[in-house]
Amino acid sequence: MLHTVNKSPFERNSLERCLDYAKKGSAILLIEDGVYGALKGTAVTEKVKKAMKNVTIYALYPDIEARGMQDRAIDGIKLVDYSGFVDLVAEHRNVQSWV
């Protein structure tokens, strides 16, 4: 299953809840303000890194770049463009948007 998160982890619990729900082998794509959850040196970095042992985490690069965060992504988080977003939806049989 693919999960998308579009909220900053510092404002809402969407990322936290998504991490509770994402089962081993599933994928999480951070988009819009959700990309703030993909960064190094934040209060949620360790939590995200821990989750990366079981799930693959992606972030939408155009949203990272728009926010000036391009040099801060956690190593191992896969950066994708909209075409990559489409591929992720196609590759997984269902999608949950943590709106």
Place this chain on the structure above:
Amino acid sequence: MNETTGGVEMDEEVSGVVKKFLYVNRKAPYGTIYALESLEVVLIAAAFDQDVSLVFMDDGVYQLAKGQHTKSINVKNFSPTYRALEGYDIEKLYVEKESMDARGLTAADLIVPVTMLSTAEMADLMESQDVVLSF
């Protein structure tokens, strides 16, 4: 035009398929319109003979709270509609136990009978769906 189904004819192409639809409710009522308009989708969905489940988690559990009186804020109280869902053959209502505990709520505080599931059970339920609509 068929008002209920939005002009969609129940031809064989549509009616032959039964998919699992999950409606995920994570927002409280009244503060925003999402809870009400989500319920409107569910009522229409009932006409399509699909396998429908509703999940209430996070602040979504407040949608089912007993004792809602909205007269003073001049908004329609739509909570009785949850009790009518059974009449539409929508009987799978799931509430996340962790969300209830965090808010000091128990099943006795809710206006409808629900199935209480743990986060892990909810995750399994979500994973098994074909279409997930989140509000």
Place this chain on the structure above:
Amino acid sequence: MKFGIMVNEGPYTHEASDTAYLFAKAALEKGHQIHRIFFYHDGVNNSTKLTEPPQDDRNIVARWTKLAADYKIDLVVCVAAALRRGIRDENLAEGFRISGLGQLIESGIQADRLVVFGD
């Protein structure tokens, strides 16, 4: 593959309709099909032809209209949500049509994937 898309937020206020548009465009450019794009909640505001953004900004409504024309995409605005917010046939931009929620459910049935873009 056939995608259904649901847009739940209005233009400009929230990035959701931008993301939905860029997703839809990327999908079409890769050769996928879009079964339908369904506008709900404040998402119905994506369909008003009365919009007039500043010259140096994107025109979100016109962008949807062009996408619909270029790829013959079905853009459906929920009637109940639209009437609540003052969207009617008289101010509906080209390429959109107003219809019922059944169109969303049908898209969930017919499409291989349904993706929600919201708040």
